Amino acid sequence: MTYRFATAPARPVARTLATFVAVAALSAAGVVGAFAQQPAAPKAAPKAPAQKSAPAQKGGAPAPAAAPQAGGEQAIPPLIYSNWTKICGKGPEAGAKQVCQTGKDGRLESGQPVVAAVIIEMDGEAKKVLQVTLPPGVLLPRGTRVVVDQDEPSAVVGSFLVCANGGCIAQLEANADIIAKLKKGQNLYVQAYNMAQNVMTLALPLGDFAKAYDGPPTDPKELEEKNKKLQDELQKRALEARQKLEQQQGKTQ
Numbered sequence: 712m713t714y715r716f717a718t719a720p721a722r723p724v725a726r727t728l729a730t731f732v733a734v735a736a737l738s739a740a741g742v743v744g745a746f747a748q749q750p751a752a753p754k755a756a757p758k759a760p761a762q763k764s765a766p767a768q769k770g771g772a773p774a775p776a777a778a779p780q781a782g783g784e785q786a787i788p789p790l791i792y793s794n795w796t797k798i799c800g801k802g803p804e805a806g807a808k809q810v811c812q813t814g815k816d817g818r819l820e821s822g823q824p825v826v827a828a829v830i831i832e833m834d835g836e837a838k839k840v841l842q843v844t845l846p847p848g849v850l851l852p853r854g855t856r857v858v859v860d861q862d863e864p865s866a867v868v869g870s871f872l873v874c875a876n877g878g879c880i881a882q883l884e885a886n887a888d889i890i891a892k893l894k895k896g897q898n899l900y901v902q903a904y905n906m907a908q909n910v911m912t913l914a915l916p917l918g919d920f921a922k923a924y925d926g927p928p929t930d931p932k933e934l935e936e937k938n939k940k941l942q943d944e945l946q947k948r949a950l951e952a953r954q955k956l957e958q959q960q961g962k963t964q
Contacts, residue, residue, distance in 0.1 A: 785911040790817035790825055791948075792916060793941070795923035798934065808834045813924045815915050820952050822945035824878060826901055826913035828857075830885055830893075830924065841867075841885040843901050844878035849911070850904040855881045859896040859917070865889070894921035 792815065799811040814829030827844040843855060851871045858866035869883040893899060898914045905911050929937075 785905055785907075785909045787825075787911070787913060788819060790913075791820060792817045795917075795920045796934070796937075797923050797926065797928045798931075799928040808836075810834075811928060813920070815920075817913065817915060818945075820948050822949055826915060827878070828899060828901065828915050830890070839885040839890070841883045841889065842880060843883070844880050845901065845903050845911070845913070846878060847874055848906055849879050850906055850908070851879065853904045856902040857883060858900050858902075859889075859892040860898060860900075862892060862896075865892060890924070893917055894924065896920075 795813055795815045797811060797813040799809055801807040801809050810831065810833045812829045812831050814827060816824060816827035818824050823846075824844075825846055829842050831840040831842055841857065843857060845855065849855070849871070851874070854868055854870050856866055856868045865888065867883050867889070869881045871879050871881045873880055894917075896917045898916055901913045901915070903911050
C-alpha cells in the first residue's frame, strides 16, 4: 500500500518524513545528540524485488543479483540520532482521517541526513507502512532491504518509489510481526547498493521505539522547540568540525 502524499497530516508525507530528517527528537533529558557507532551489520545484501508493482515482499535472506566485491561494504562514519518521535494529525480536506507517524533519523556531524525511517498508519486502515529514506546516490534498480537485528528470515526487500527532498524513499508493508520485532529489537538495519556496487548498511537504534509507538503523539509546539534545538546543535557541531578541519590543515602545511 502506497500512501498518497495528500493524505498526510498538515503536510505531504514526503515533507513529513523530511521533518524527521530535520526535526530534533531531542529528549528532555538531553540524551540525543551523542555520537553512536554503527552496530555490526547483517551480512546479506539487498536485491531488487521480483515484482516492481509490489512495494515489498518477504523472504529469507536474499542474495544480491551480483555479489559485492571483496571489501565492498561501504564504511559509515558515526551518526547523530534523534529519538523515535510520534506525530499525528489530519489533512485539510473534509472527512480526512488521522494519520500517525513514528519516525527516527540519523545524520552526520555536519547535519547531513543519512537515513530515516517512519511507521505510517491511518485510522481505519489495517495495513501500516514502513517508509525509509536513504541519501541520493543509491542504486535504485537494486532496491532496499530492511531487517531487525540479525533476524534474516524476516528481512523485507522493496523498491524505491521516488527521490525527492534530498533523499530516496521506499515504502514497505509493516505487518504486526514487523511491529512486534521493532518493539523488541535493538537495531533496524536499512541496506542498499551505492553507485559503486558496494553495500551500504545503515542502522537505526530501536531502544525507545516501543515507548514512542505506544505512547501519545508529541505536541506540535514541543516538536517546533525540539527542531530549533536541533538546528542550533547542528550549527554548533558544524562550526566545531570546520574549525577542527582547518586546524588539521594548518598543521600539515
